[in-house]
Amino acid sequence: MEKIFVAIASYRDPECQWTVKDLFAAATFPDRVFVGICWQFDSARDQDCFAVPYPRPEQVRVIDVTLQETRGACWAKSRALSLIEDENYILLIDSHMRFAKGWDVEMIETLFRTGNSRAFLSTYPAGYEPPDKRRFSTPRLAPVKFFDRVMSQNSVLLEMPRPLESYLVAGGYLFGHREMFEQVRYDPHIYFIGEEITHAARYFTHGWDGYTPDKCLIHHYYSRKSSTKHWEDEKDNWTKLNKASYKRVRHLLGIERTTDVDALTAIESYGLGDARSLTEFQAVIGVNFNAQLIDRKRYESIASTEAALANPIPPVSAHEMAILGVYACRHGHLLLPKRDAYIGKSLIKYGEWTDGLNQLCGNLFSSGDTVVEIGAGFGARTLPFARLVGGEGTVIAVEQSRRLVDLLHANIALNSFDNVRVIHARAGSLPGAVEITEPMFDSDENFGIVSHRKAKAPLKPYVLEIPLDHQNWGQINFLFIDTPGGVSEVLHGAGRLIATHRPTIVANADNAADAETATEYLRTHDYLLWKYSCPFFTLENYFRSKENIFGGLRSNCIVAVPDNRDLSAFAAIRL
Template sequence: MLRELPRIFVNIAGYRDTELPWTIKDLFEKARHPERVFAGICRQYAPGEDDDAAPDGVFAEQCRVYDVHAKDSLGVCWARHQTQKLWRGEEYAFQIDSHMRFVVDWDEVLLDMLGECDSARPVLTTYPVPYTPPDKLDSPVLPVMFARFFDNDDIVSFGSRISLPEDAPEKPQPSAFVAAGFLFGPSKLIADVPYDPRIYFQGEETNLAVRLWTHGWDFFTPNKVVCYHDFSKRPERPRHWEDKVDWRRLNTVSKTRLHHLLGMEKNGDPEALKGIENFGLGARRTLAEYEAFSGIDYKRRLINGKPGRIADLPAGSPERKADRKRRFTFIKESNGWGCEETASGGGSTMAQTEAIRRDLPGVFDSLNIRILGDAGCGDLNWISHITGGLQAYLGFDIVDSLINEAREKFYDRRNHFFSQVDIVIDALPECDAIICRDCLTHLDHQEILPALKLFKESGSRYLFATTHFLGKNTEIKTGGWFPIDLTAAPFNLPKPLITISEEAPNSTKSLGAWKISDLL
């Protein structure tokens, strides 16, 4: 009987994930024919710390496990590359993530749908429906992927639109995009398009899509729900970039390889491009044909003929808001500023803030500032030392975890209140003063201008903000840094009423104070 059933190879990359054993258990228990299912697992873990992330022995004979210490892992695509080495000729391949749940008889559902696809080389793929561990499944819907924008690294970001099951088409519909956490098709795709182990994380789905498509594979959006995915943060689960000190180097190599593959960069670091000829485009169709089919012009950064960069969208658009939150959350979670003392970065250490901690309390007293709003409060590493005597301190930040941690840390300060706020689009309450130190300096100009407008509209009396005196401002991508001069174009604030030098070596960095009524 076993020989008559087409076999399915399920490849799973799991990084320190306690959901991995439950995913494997659900995978086999929900299959109509579990005897034809074989799993290839790359378990990246820290021995002694992640023992609850180990497969529990259920269907062990059908699980091939490649164990690697988390410190030796090189990222998700490297791990998927290892799982593909565990393929033993099964007729079909099903790539999933390590935190998923499945519908009953998922194996038959997938095979039936694949047979309905109008292609000799079909791939079923889309973003799965969410679930919340241990097994709270969201309502079954049918996500359909689309290209959203080029992010600040010039990598396409994808989203999904939802279709209800009662509106499902009769058979799977053609698509131009792939979801790396749900990919099912004939296993020849593994031989045709092996994973590039030097793609880190961002760009994985673009890399996979253009390579599969140019090798002649066609993508289809499933017309039935097959599986569910845990999209929650689960702060107790470490991420690779939180553990890996040199993840930025890996990410830079990854971006170089992707942009080279897409023709977005003519030249790249030869070391970064080493071995890329083994993970290139196919010869059945061209990249230009894929661009025409998908509506994405990589060189000109266009989506459906329109400017597609995230920076081309209005600062208040939902896409820009989501990108800001994602970007600064990632910086916090990965210690992107590279500072051991504070998540807010080296400019917020006790040593770097000595001058303003010395001078600000006196300025607050002279201006009768009793209610202070902090726009971009971070973890309050330095400012918490001078806010105890205020009538009210209102901390605002775009990163949820910073706000939650501040509430826990300062729960006993009856005058401290915290809210998750995007200062680019969210109104602030009226305060005696708003302080915005080392925050605007990480935004692009089109985000800073509306933030200043909202500061003025708050009705507060004073604005304290970081400024340098250089007579110019350079453009950056959100999440970067530049020495902002608020008195220079395009901001053109008047000369500060008060200037507090931060006494940083070889720098004009200061905290300026303006009457908010004087802001343009």
């Protein structure tokens, strides 16, 4: 039997009693709902908070705390969460809420509709006014500004066709699996400001993905002007707690390191994870903590893009549906050929393509960098690169196949990126033109490899061959070459770029002869070389599928760094 634990931190709030009453009344299975409250109150002044008895007192667990004992909102939430027993799902809310009928079943069902076993739901809920005047909307969280170097957020109203990724956290509406709350414990040492962005970063770096629910299941009382706050009752204590909390938040987010022992209390128990990096988190939410920048263009386009997804245009024909499809994957929605033997098959089955390589690359360049991707295909690698460089960075995606370029443009538009520049060309050693054999999407092929030869007849399909040295793309920070058998040609056409810009280089090494030539070339340019091998299948895949359809197949790469960085932590081997 699935049970839900509802954690509530209540500070002198008369609405809490009505919140508890409504959550039981609106539940489809109230016998499966259990409540834990950290009650912070003054026994002499707050009798109005307890006028209504709990409807199921045997299912309500309470910790009573005096006003002098409490240490802020997160501390109280942590205490409430300590009352969890054997429940499967956890809902963390504020003490002033109302609930939709059947909210308990709907929240679990919404979580499963994400198709992600490590999903959680969170947003700023629609509002209500006591006793029960409700508004109905599905807001989605978005960064809005920086206050004292810490990011704050707001919400935009959207019509959503399904739960949508947002990766941000609202402290008053957080629903997820028990495992998430056990793995990422709520930090009691953050006072209030910074609670949401630090927990969002911690969930993300531990491998959990936040979604905005597409249904209005819960309501929040926002206009509580007459309500007493802790910082009003305990002004002296609040100042000290808040000062240490700000330092802790900035430290956790890599904005400003501190040695203040009060700010670093038990920090080892409440830090970031190692499943994904803080750089990746900033990229997916479109911010730069240190520069205090927000990619506003990206968020301005969210409403129009997702409105289009809510009302999709039907396909032209059944044949079109048979060969192409749109799939929700780890790094975005992808229009891809269904019969692709490797990349497409992996994205459809696992929601990702050799994501270990994406994680490695994410640690080799930074937000704001310029990345050149040779052999971009339909964008399986382009999308994560575009998220990682952020709004201030650029991805230059070079692809020789016209059909794959068309899909690449579609996927860039589908995911609202305006930081990707697509170049329809073949990167090589000398300027010229090559004939291209375009992939046929209605047959089983490896669309990651497109055959070519030097152009002879002008009437045949051809594409320009360009050396990278002939391009004026500014400072290049990272060069990714995914052209099996053609890596050394690309490098020989980029000698001046490599000598001048000294980019970090990751190159496909699946063709042994080509990899050997490329390795020797890079050695002559004083690069430190590593070999990295990424399996096609891992149990940690995005869809958590346990079926291995690729056996022991792996993608092999040469990683060339212009400095002494140690990549052994990524299971790379020094050459």
